Amino acid sequence: MDLSVIKEFLTPDNLTELIQSYRSFGPIIGITLPLIEAFLPFLPLFIFVMVNASAYGLWLGFLFSWIGACSGAMFVFWIVRKYGQSRALGFLKRHKQVRKFMDWLNRHGFGPLFLLLCFPFTPSSVVNIVAGLSKISFYQYALAVFTGKMVMIFTMSFVGYDIPSLIKQPIRTAIVLLIIFILWFVGKRIEISINRKVEKEHQHL
Numbered sequence: 001m002d003l004s005v006i007k008e009f010l011t012p013d014n015l016t017e018l019i020q021s022y023r024s025f026g027p028i029i030g031i032t033l034p035l036i037e038a039f040l041p042f043l044p045l046f047i048f049v050m051v052n053a054s055a056y057g058l059w060l061g062f063l064f065s066w067i068g069a070c071s072g073a074m075f076v077f078w079i080v081r082k083y084g085q086s087r088a089l090g091f092l093k094r095h096k097q098v099r100k101f102m103d104w105l106n107r108h109g110f111g112p113l114f115l116l117l118c119f120p121f122t123p124s125s126v127v128n129i130v131a132g133l134s135k136i137s138f139y140q141y142a143l144a145v146f147t148g149k150m151v152m153i154f155t156m157s158f159v160g161y162d163i164p165s166l167i168k169q170p171i172r173t174a175i176v177l178l179i180i181f182i183l184w185f186v187g188k189r190i191e192i193s194i195n196r197k198v199e200k201e202h203q204h205l
Contacts, residue, residue: 030064038072050160080132117148
């Protein structure tokens with residue numbers, strides 16, 4: 001597609017109209033898209049949350065995104081916990097890195113999970129699967145998911161609650177991009193740090 005066509009479409013008026021159309025579907029689509037992302041992690045959760053906040057307002061958009069993302073995470077956790085020992089999913093438990101992270105999670109529990117789930121660019125689908133295979137309790141994981149994703153999704157909602165203004169106000173756009181980069185960077189550093197700790201602990205076993 002020609003870039004000029006995209007540029008012409010991305011105007012405040014067009015974006016506002018698109019968001020109004022999205023809102024007309026009610027809360028179902030706002031909840032369903034973040035829920036589906038838990039099963040299809042290549043989908044852009046960040047975009048879904050930002051659009052929800054812009055379409056429904058900061059608080060309702062946050063609520064719908066949070067309900068969808070938490071529900072999806074808990075569904076994946078429940079499926080893996082229930083069927084993780086079966087032949088279909090047994091290969092996951094035999095994977096070396098999964099095994100290491102799973103053992104480390106068994107020892108450390110809630111803390112690192114909460115921290116990982118606070119950041120939007122953490123591969124939460126991997127976290128959901130490994131947690132499902134681990135011995136962490138359902139209630140511990142639910143608490144980590146509900147609180148961690150509350151922090152993450154509110155941050156993303158706050159960034160994206162007025163998408164049309166991103167076109168009209170370049171300075172705000174630059175600030176938003178900076179916030180996104182910081183979230184990505186901090187999340188990656190935490191992920192790398194946890195992976196290093198997992199490696200060190202396994203070397204000492």
